[in-house]
Amino acid sequence: MGRYELVFPGAIDVALSTRESLHGGVKDPIRFSDGQRAQHSRFIYDGGFVITDDVTRDFYEEYAAPFKKLAPGTDSHDANGFDPYPIVLVGATAWIGRKSLGFVVYKARRIYSYTDTGNTDLTDAKRHFDRISANFSSRALYEIPTGVGVCLPYAFVADDDRDSNRQVGVTFRLVDHPDVTVFFLDAKAQSTDPKLTARQKNEFVWGYDYGIGKQIKLHGVTPYHPVTLDSREGVATLATITRDDDSTDFGYLATVQGNPNASADTPDLLLLVERTAANAKGDPPVSAEDIDEIGKTISASIRRRPSSQ
Numbered sequence: 554m555g556r557y558e559l560v561f562p563g564a565i566d567v568a569l570s571t572r573e574s575l576h577g578g579v580k581d582p583i584r585f586s587d588g589q590r591a592q593h594s595r596f597i598y599d600g601g602f603v604i605t606d607d608v609t610r611d612f613y614e615e616y617a618a619p620f621k622k623l624a625p626g627t628d629s630h631d632a633n634g635f636d637p638y639p640i641v642l643v644g645a646t647a648w649i650g651r652k653s654l655g656f657v658v659y660k661a662r663r664i665y666s667y668t669d670t671g672n673t674d675l676t677d678a679k680r681h682f683d684r685i686s687a688n689f690s691s692r693a694l695y696e697i698p699t700g701v702g703v704c705l706p707y708a709f710v711a712d713d714d715r716d717s718n719r720q721v722g723v724t725f726r727l728v729d730h731p732d733v734t735v736f737f738l739d740a741k742a743q744s745t746d747p748k749l750t751a752r753q754k755n756e757f758v759w760g761y762d763y764g765i766g767k768q769i770k771l772h773g774v775t776p777y778h779p780v781t782l783d784s785r786e787g788v789a790t791l792a793t794i795t796r797d798d799d800s801t802d803f804g805y806l807a808t809v810q811g812n813p814n815a816s817a818d819t820p821d822l823l824l825l826v827e828r829t830a831a832n833a834k835g836d837p838p839v840s841a842e843d844i845d846e847i848g849k850t851i852s853a854s855i856r857r858r859p860s861s862q
Contacts, residue, residue, distance in 0.1 A: 554704050555721035555739025556714075556818070557783065558697065560854035562847060564728040565735075567694065567706045568594055570603040575616055575666060583724070589832065591724035593736045593763060593825070598703050599685060599716050600655075600669030606662070606707075613659040620646045620657055638679075640686035647686060649675075654682050660691040663707060688712060697858070704858075714818060716741060722823075732833040733844070735851060738823040742811025746821075751787040752777055754808040758823070759792060765804065765827070768795035772841070780807045782822045782855045789852065791845045794827075802828045803841040805848025824852055 568591030574582030583594040586606070596602040623637040623646075638649040640656060647656035655668035667685065688711040692698060702711035706723055722738035749757065755777065759769045771777075772791040780789035787809030794802045804827040811821040826848040830838035839847075 554723045565725040568724040569606045594724045595722045597720040603666040605664040642686045732838045736825040740821040742813040744813045751810045755788045766794040782809045785809045803844045
């Protein structure tokens with residue numbers, strides 16, 4: 554995911570955008586197929602992606618109908634200031650306006666929707682749009698693309714190893730242990746980000762940032778342990794989580810802070826392995842030791858994707 558590879562201890566499910574999220578304004582828009590929330594997930598790569606699974610062609614045609622009204626050959630301008638825009642992505646419908654642009658395409662029973670906002674220079678906006686749309690492709694779940702680029706769930710955007718805003722955070726669930734979710738975040742370091750160390754980021758995620766539980770108790774007398782993600786030093790912790798309903802779970806968190814001033818892309822990396830015992834579905838939920846072992850195993854596997862395979 555993102556610019557990285559990671560290895561899981563078994564088959565996985567991936568949380569994707571809900572159908573309702575295609576229209577925006579939905580709480581927890583990314584979920585698993587049974588409705589389980591993936592509230593940390595986000596699909597941002599120089600704009601935002603919505604990726605919706607198991608969609609019929611009829612559903613897609615109904616959703617895409619307003620965009621297709623802007624197709625070349627129709628009225629060139631709608632009431633909201635959008636114009637049709639030709640892109641090379643086969644089967645896609647694209648539009649561009651004064652404040653936003655986007656495309657929608659249907660592939661392998663999935664809707665891929667991309668939007669971006671804020672570029673007031675039309676020439677720059679078109680150059681940006683051409684780059685994203687020409688380099689976008691769908692992919693199979695475990696398919697490793699060839700060449701440089703950014704992986705999203707079931708998608709890939711080829712590039713030159715540079716972007717301005719990347720927050721690819723994906724939540725996975727272990728098929729054999731549905732009480733275990735794995736969240737991995739590859740986020741481009743920005744000069745405007747708070748200047749936190751890996752330990753400070755770890756503390757902030759547990760205490761404030763992710764709303765994981767009402768109480769977090771770290772394990773061990775010295776709970777902060779060194780961890781290496783893709784040859785970069787960071788911090789890992791194991792914790793007991795007290796949920797809002799007073800149930801208890803466990804979590805493993807590894808954080809590595811990025812450097813916006815580095816000559817090469819050096820992003821923030823975060824791995825959160827979390828047990829939710831209520832989702833064990835008949836089997837005994839995994840133990841704290843299991844969560845720690847899964848976290849360490851996945852952490853050790855994380856590496857930057859090479860520029861060619």
